[in-house]
Amino acid sequence: MTTPSERMAERAAGRPDARAAEERSGVRKVQGRRRSKLLSRLPLHLLIVFLMVVWLIPTIGLLVNSFRPPEEVTQSGWWTAFFKPSQFTLDNYAHVLAQQNITSGFINSLFIAIPSTVIPILVAAFAAYAFAWMSFPGRNLLFIFVVGLLVVPLQSTFIPLLQLFGPRGIGITGSFLVVWMAHTGYGLPFAIFLLRNFMGELPREVFESAAIDGASPVTAFLRLALPMTVPAIAALAIFQFLFTWNDLLVAIVYLGAQNPDNAPLTIAVSNLVSSLGGGWQYLAAAAFVTMAVPLVVFLALQRYFVRGIVGGSVKG
C-alpha cells in the first residue's frame, strides 16, 4: 500500500521517480545538490519576479490612481505621484463607500456568487464521478454532448431562457434563484469537463480495492474520489467564483429589468459613471472594493493547490 501511494504523491507533485529516489539516498548529498540547484535556478527566479512585476504594473497604477484627485489623474501619469509633491486623497473611497447601493450590492454579490459557485461544483462532482468511474450506456456520447455545450455562447441563450423564467413561463426573473440557475447552467459544462478529467487520472487500483472491500459507488465517491479531487475543486471554485462575482451581463439581464433591489456590486459600480462618462474617477476605488473578496477567496483556497492531493488520498 505504501509504494503505490507514494508514487502517486510524487506524480502529483510533478517529480520524476528517479529524483525522488536520489533524495531518499542520503541527506548530505541532497544538501549539496540543493545549494547548487538554488544557484542554477537564480536566473529563473529573477525572470519570474520580473514577469510578476510587469504583470502587476497596471494594478499598481490603478491602486495609485484610486488615491489621487481627478484633476491630477488627468494631468499626469500615476508614477509621477512618487517623484514630485502630489496630493493623495481618500475622497474617491469615501464617495464609493457612501453609496447606498454599493453596500447592498456587496451583500447581493455574495448572495449570488456563493451559491452560484457551490451548486455547479457539487453537481459537477457527482457527474464527473459517474462519467469517470461508472459504466452506463451512452456514457461517452453524453460526455461529448456536455463538452460540446462549452462552445455555446451564453448570450445566445438569453431569449429562450428568459421566456422560460419570465412572466410568460414560470415567472421567477428578478429573484436570486434565477441567477443561481443561470450561473449553474453556464458553469456546469466546464466544471464537469475539468473534474471528469481529473477524476479519470486517479489510480484505478484505489477504486478496485475499495470495491473489493465492499464500498458502494457512493462511498467510493465521498471517501475516495471527492477528497482526492480537492485541488481541482479548489481551482474550479476560484474560476467559478471570479466569473460569478465579476459578472455584469447575466445579472443585468436576469435581474436588472425587474428587481434592482437584488442587483449585485457590478451593477452598482457601473452606475457610478454617468452615461456621458462623468464620475470615472470613482471607478479605480470601486475596483479595489470589488477586488477585496476575490482576493480573500483566492488566498484562502490557494493552499489546496499545494497540499490538496499530498495530504488527502489513501495514506495509512
Add this chain to the structure above:
Amino acid sequence: MSPATRVTLARAGVFVASLALVVSACSSSSSPSPAASSAAAPTTAGSVAPPSTAPSESPSASGAAGSLSGQSVTVIGTWGGSEQDAFLAMVKPWEDQTGATVKYTGTRDLNTVLTTGVASGVLPDLAGLPGPGQMQEWAGSLTDLSTVLDMNTYQSETAAPLVQLGQVNGKTVGVFIKTAVKGLIWYNPKTVGDLSSSAPTTWDALQQLITTDKSKAAAPWCLGVESGAASGWPGTDWIEDIVLRQSGPDVYNSWWQGKTKWTDPAIKQAWQTFGQVVATSYGGPTAVNATNFANAGDPLFKNPPGCLFLHQASFITGLGAFKTAKAGTDYNFFPFPDMNPQYSGAIEGAGDLFGMFHNTPAAASLMRYLVTAKAQDIWVKAGGALSANKNATDYPDDISKRSAQLLQSAKTFVFDASDLMPTTMNDAFWKGIVQYVKSPDQLDSILASLDKAQADAYSQ
C-alpha cells in the same frame, strides 16, 4: 478510516451544510421576488385607468394617491452617477405623494436588456429607449401613450418636432424626457471677449474671427473624440452640423436614411471642412484621438489659453473643466454659424426617449408626472440637461436657458443623424472619424468603406 480522511470528510460535510444553508436562504430570499415580478406583469390595455384630465402642472397622480401606496414601478435607463441622482431626485416628490416606489436600474447595456426583454416578455414598466430607430422596432410592445397622457397638454407644452419623433405611424410611444442641443460653439470670454452680441453668424465670419484672434491662443480649435468604444462620436456631430448647414435638411435626412451615399460630393465636402478644423486643433491629430471629449474643452480655461473655440453639445456644461467654471464669465456659447444662407436657422438636437412597456396604474401615474414642467424643473436644475417641456424654466444659469430657447424656437429641427442610423452604420461612422483624424489623406477610401457599410446596414 484514518484521521486524515475523516478531516476531509468533515470538510465535505461543511460543503453540504453550506449548500443546505444556501437552499434555505434561497427559499427565504426569493419569496418576496415573485410578488415583485407579478407587480411588473403586464396588464391588459383594457383595465387601464383613463387618462387624467387634471391640469398637468400638478402631478395628476394625486387623485389616485391612496390606491398606489405600496406599489412599485420598475424603470431602466442609461443614466448613472450624477444623472441617476438627478433622476431619483426628480421622482422623489411623486414617491412622497403617492406612496409608491421607483425601482431604478441604470445600465449601458440598455440595448441588450431591452432587445432580449422585448423578445421574452421580461421587461421593466418604464424604460429609456436607446434611440428613435429602436423605438420603431419595439413599437408593438410599447404602450400607446395617448391612453396615458393628456395629449392636448403634452402637445402644447412640447416642441412639435420632438412630439413627432416619439410617434410611430401616428401612435405616440415615446416622449423626450431629456434633450440636448448639439453643435454649440463654446468660448472663454476672457480670451476672445464677450461675443454675446457680436457672435459670428456665418462660417466665413467665424474664420475671420479666428484669423484676428490667432495670437490669443495656441490653436483655434479644441477637439477630442475619445469616448471608449464610442470613440469618434464628437466628430460625427461636427460632420452632421456641417452637412446640415452646407447642404440643408433634405440632404441631411436622405443621408441618414441611407439614400445619399457617403461618397456624394455634399457629404465629402463636409468631411473636408471638418478636416480643416482637425488640422488646426490643439495638440494635433494624435491629441484629438487621445483626448476624452469631456476634457477636450479644458484648454479653453488654461493660462495661456490652449484654444479659442470648442464645438460641443449643451451637456458639456456638466463635464470636465466646465463643471467648476462659472457660466457667463468663464464660458459662453454661440450657435453653430450658417454656411449656406439658404438653410439658416437649422438646429440639431438629441435626447433621451422614454417609453412604457407595462401599463400599470402606478407606471401610468409616474409617466404623467415625468412629462410635467414641475418634474422637469427638478431635472434641469441639476444642470447638463434641457427639457423638452417649454414650461420648464428652472435652469441653473442663463446659458442653459438660452440653449433651451434655441431648441424651442428652431426654424428647422433635426435629430442627431448618427443616432438615427442603424447601429452598424453608426459604429462605422465613429470608426471612420477616428481613422480620418489619424490620416486625412485617406478620405476617399474611408468614404468608400462607409458606402459599403451603408449598403450592408440598410439592406437588413
